[in-house]
Amino acid sequence: MATNPYQALFSISTVERDTGLTKDTLRVWERRYGFPAPSRDAHGERVYSREQVEKLRTIKRLLDRGHRPGRIIERSLAELIDLADAAPMDSAPAVLPDALGSMLDLVRKHRVAELRQEFGQAMMRQGLAAFLTETVAPMNRAIGDAWMRGQLEIFEEHLYTETMQSTLRGAIASVPHHGRPPRVLLTTFPNEQHQLGLLMAEAMLALEGATCVSLGTQTPIFDIVMAADSHRADIVGISFSAAYPAVQVADGLEELRTKIPEHVVIWVGGSNPGLQRRSIDGVRVITELQGVGPAIGDWHARRGAQ
Numbered sequence: 001m002a003t004n005p006y007q008a009l010f011s012i013s014t015v016e017r018d019t020g021l022t023k024d025t026l027r028v029w030e031r032r033y034g035f036p037a038p039s040r041d042a043h044g045e046r047v048y049s050r051e052q053v054e055k056l057r058t059i060k061r062l063l064d065r066g067h068r069p070g071r072i073i074e075r076s077l078a079e080l081i082d083l084a085d086a087a088p089m090d091s092a093p094a095v096l097p098d099a100l101g102s103m104l105d106l107v108r109k110h111r112v113a114e115l116r117q118e119f120g121q122a123m124m125r126q127g128l129a130a131f132l133t134e135t136v137a138p139m140n141r142a143i144g145d146a147w148m149r150g151q152l153e154i155f156e157e158h159l160y161t162e163t164m165q166s167t168l169r170g171a172i173a174s175v176p177h178h179g180r181p182p183r184v185l186l187t188t189f190p191n192e193q194h195q196l197g198l199l200m201a202e203a204m205l206a207l208e209g210a211t212c213v214s215l216g217t218q219t220p221i222f223d224i225v226m227a228a229d230s231h232r233a234d235i236v237g238i239s240f241s242a243a244y245p246a247v248q249v250a251d252g253l254e255e256l257r258t259k260i261p262e263h264v265v266i267w268v269g270g271s272n273p274g275l276q277r278r279s280i281d282g283v284r285v286i287t288e289l290q291g292v293g294p295a296i297g298d299w300h301a302r303r304g305a306q
């Protein structure tokens with residue numbers, strides 16, 4: 001007999017990944033508010049019902065709009081959905097060009113093959129650099145905006161992300177690699193599972209002639225240090241999505257900065273607000289992909305002056 005999906009149970013790691021709420025947050029809310037109220041599996045690990053995950057996702061949308069957990073967490077899912085629908089957004093939905101609107105429509109209709117074809121054709125028309133800035137970046141914002149407004153499901157966001165990542169991996173593989181400096185080590189911190197930003201950075205760096213070594217996501221700081229030494233990295237690039245806890249960004253970067261040699265530069269990018277909260281010596285924040293070229297130019301200029 002087929003399992004009823006509404007009876008499915010989800011691990012705390014899955015809930016963290018799909019809602020953007022950290023495990024620590026989930027445990028604190030459980031103690032403080034009595035929600036979520038997970039059951040336990042055969043190994044004593046927390047597992048969450050579909051209904052709890054849906055409520056947590058709605059709560060996350062409301063938190064991103066400025067609501068406080070203590071004021072909303074005890075409300076029913078129906079009340080939270082009504083609140084999310086009624087709450088004004090900080091801005092109106094972005095008006096997308098027809099081509100991008102068509103891509104977003106394909107995501108909603110789950111037409112993966114056509115979506116992949118649209119991405120490929122856009123990249124051929126625009127070239128990789130323009131594709132990154134004129135298609136990928138605004139599409140990322142549109143996808144995030146649609147999720148925030150409750151117009152897109154998590155699995156649909158994942159469908160978009162996986163399709164775009166596949167497109168970018170193919171594009172990166174087609175860029176000639178000459179092994180020229182700088183050598184850039186790319187990764188994210190533990191609990192940062194979003195890889196699309198890393199691939200966008202890698203593609204732009206490859207176009208600028210840099211040599212990239214990607215560790216993928218969720219690399220412990222100790223291992224980043226060892227990898228930077230092993231690969232003789234000139235630059236360590238770290239990506240932070242909006243889902244990563246902003247309060248942990250600066251502390252993690254300060255720890256990393258103290259553990260790698262001074263001549264190794266740290267570059268960081270992404271949509272996380274924590275990147276703007278505190279400047280750190282030896283850490284360069286690159287807020288837009290267009291900033292990669294000038295940053296590479298500055299690196300070569302400093303290297304030539306040494």
